[in-house]
Amino acid sequence: MTASDQTTGPERLPVADARRTWAWLRAELRGRWRAGALAVLVGAVGAAASVVPVYALGRLVDLVTEQAPGSAIVPVAAVILVGALVGGLAAGPGTYLISRLCEQMLADLRESTVARALSLPVTTLERVGKGDLLSRVSTDTAAIGKAASNVMPTMISAFLLVVVSVAAMAGLDWRLGLAGAVAIPLYVMALRWYLPRAAPKYAEERRAVADNSQLLVESMQGVRTVHAYRLEQRRLHGIGNASHEVRDISVSVFTLFTRFVGRVNRSEFFGLAAILVTGFLLVRQGHVTVGESAAAAVLFHRLFNPIGMLLFTFDEVQAAAASLARLVGVIDLAPAEEPRDGTGEPADASLELADVHFRYDGAPEVLHGVSISLPAGSRVALVGSTGAGKSTIAAIAAGILTPGSGSVRVGGAALPPGSLREHVAIITQEVHVFAGPLIEDLRLARPDASPQEAAAALAAVGALDWAKDLPDGLGTVVGEGGHELTTAQVQQLALARLILADPPIAILDEATAEAGSLGARKLEESAVAATRGRTTLIVAHRLTQAASADRVVVLEHGRIVEEGGHRELVAAGGRYAELWRAWEARTPTSSSR
Numbered sequence: 001m002t003a004s005d006q007t008t009g010p011e012r013l014p015v016a017d018a019r020r021t022w023a024w025l026r027a028e029l030r031g032r033w034r035a036g037a038l039a040v041l042v043g044a045v046g047a048a049a050s051v052v053p054v055y056a057l058g059r060l061v062d063l064v065t066e067q068a069p070g071s072a073i074v075p076v077a078a079v080i081l082v083g084a085l086v087g088g089l090a091a092g093p094g095t096y097l098i099s100r101l102c103e104q105m106l107a108d109l110r111e112s113t114v115a116r117a118l119s120l121p122v123t124t125l126e127r128v129g130k131g132d133l134l135s136r137v138s139t140d141t142a143a144i145g146k147a148a149s150n151v152m153p154t155m156i157s158a159f160l161l162v163v164v165s166v167a168a169m170a171g172l173d174w175r176l177g178l179a180g181a182v183a184i185p186l187y188v189m190a191l192r193w194y195l196p197r198a199a200p201k202y203a204e205e206r207r208a209v210a211d212n213s214q215l216l217v218e219s220m221q222g223v224r225t226v227h228a229y230r231l232e233q234r235r236l237h238g239i240g241n242a243s244h245e246v247r248d249i250s251v252s253v254f255t256l257f258t259r260f261v262g263r264v265n266r267s268e269f270f271g272l273a274a275i276l277v278t279g280f281l282l283v284r285q286g287h288v289t290v291g292e293s294a295a296a297a298v299l300f301h302r303l304f305n306p307i308g309m310l311l312f313t314f315d316e317v318q319a320a321a322a323s324l325a326r327l328v329g330v331i332d333l334a335p336a337e338e339p340r341d342g343t344g345e346p347a348d349a350s351l352e353l354a355d356v357h358f359r360y361d362g363a364p365e366v367l368h369g370v371s372i373s374l375p376a377g378s379r380v381a382l383v384g385s386t387g388a389g390k391s392t393i394a395a396i397a398a399g400i401l402t403p404g405s406g407s408v409r410v411g412g413a414a415l416p417p418g419s420l421r422e423h424v425a426i427i428t429q430e431v432h433v434f435a436g437p438l439i440e441d442l443r444l445a446r447p448d449a450s451p452q453e454a455a456a457a458l459a460a461v462g463a464l465d466w467a468k469d470l471p472d473g474l475g476t477v478v479g480e481g482g483h484e485l486t487t488a489q490v491q492q493l494a495l496a497r498l499i500l501a502d503p504p505i506a507i508l509d510e511a512t513a514e515a516g517s518l519g520a521r522k523l524e525e526s527a528v529a530a531t532r533g534r535t536t537l538i539v540a541h542r543l544t545q546a547a548s549a550d551r552v553v554v555l556e557h558g559r560i561v562e563e564g565g566h567r568e569l570v571a572a573g574g575r576y577a578e579l580w581r582a583w584e585a586r587t588p589t590s591s592s593r
């Protein structure tokens, strides 16, 4: 089963199952087996070297007990010194190699997740909400990052030390090894008690955190609506409830953890007691020396920390595994669908939508076979009542949405969405101003644009005057936290970006609709300047835009009901004529056109 087969709910991105997550991890490790083997080898040498001083310490105890001469003690002391040195020296590179491996894997994981998230169909992102995705690329990546940089290196070193120490105890006397091993089933029992209880708790905690971020993101993004409808208290109440849920789940996770710690301490007690009793009996029967028995006890006692580390970090590893499953779920998502028919190079700047059908996820079809043809360099206006499907057509023509069936062709070529976007640029009313200097915002469209080119683009859309008057001119920081631009200024900025991007085809979806009537005419002029020479599809909310277009396409309920020149349609007395009459009645001045 792939991640994309299984969704955790209609409003969430999928989460990969354990098998798929392991398969991803194995494939990643297989691709880096050399680095992995080297890290384990260096770690094992360090662990083995660190056991030598304890062994030698036992021997030292025996020598002292036997009142051996100083000359016999010196070589043992030298062994202790060398062992400690080698152990200490190998620990650094061992940890470094493991950390490097984990960090490289994390960097690749982060890149693939973000790359896939950016290539997701817009409909998927709209359906799941940005909060879920944000919590995955931030909180989940952080959880894995923490495990990768702190937990995994410590855990692997601890594991190697445990293996080498148990082997060393068995080397002293197999019964001592066996006594030490008594603790193993107790540790395993503690872990088996804990893990199945902790896993769902962690998953629950992640889900609650994601829900909380979703609520926060929505409230921030919709802050104007929240103010407009006085929803502050209701939103705060919702966020408060979600935060309380996160808090309660975190507390219950911690309570579970402390109960687990109690079980681990009990295992340590029984393990050490078994070694001391066995050592006592073996010394009494003359099977081992006091030094060997003491060495076994020290070896075991030294494992308290690494074993504790192994067990206590298991929950972080588990949390990281839950996060990894969520990221692999995103990586496995199908990217936006490519068109099924052939591609090729566009012959010219014409744009053609042929028999396009479209439905949003889980909703009824909204476009029922729409065909629109824009010859190169023409201006076509799309007119229709609210919900007719105009914005959907604009998004399909721009390659933001993929039609369910039918095709979009540029210059006769059906292009994949990625390259369609190279030829077609769209401006919607939701223009985002990225935080930073104004000129950098313009350069999003063309990174190498010179200040003169940026200024020329602003001048062409009539925005240079106000831009120069900003506190730092084109260097003024705009966007979130910076100088606030008016809606009309933001639209002009988008039109200036269009000039810099210089696409052969432009789509304007409500680019002027937001403006008040006073500024609307000015913005229309800016739009005409920005689209001059380009094939242009305009979603015309102001019918003056339709009147100045080469052709008007009238859409109702997802179907084209009329098509032709403005005068021709007005004369025909159909749906467009009706809309035009209503428009003229509302804005008498426009009849002068």
Ligand SMILES: Nc1ncnc2c1ncn2[C@@H]1O[C@H](COP(=O)(O)OP(=O)(O)OP(=O)(O)O)[C@@H](O)[C@H]1O
Pocket: 126, 360, 361, 363, 366, 384, 385, 386, 387, 388, 389, 390, 391, 392, 393
């Ligand atoms: N993201 C979405 N998910 C589900 N349905 C949607 C979504 N966006 C639009 N719709 C629906 O699709 C239909 C066409 O919407 P669209 O926005 O394309 O119409 P429009 O003609 O541009 O309307 P308006 O003039 O109000 O912008 C409407 O019924 C709308 O409710």
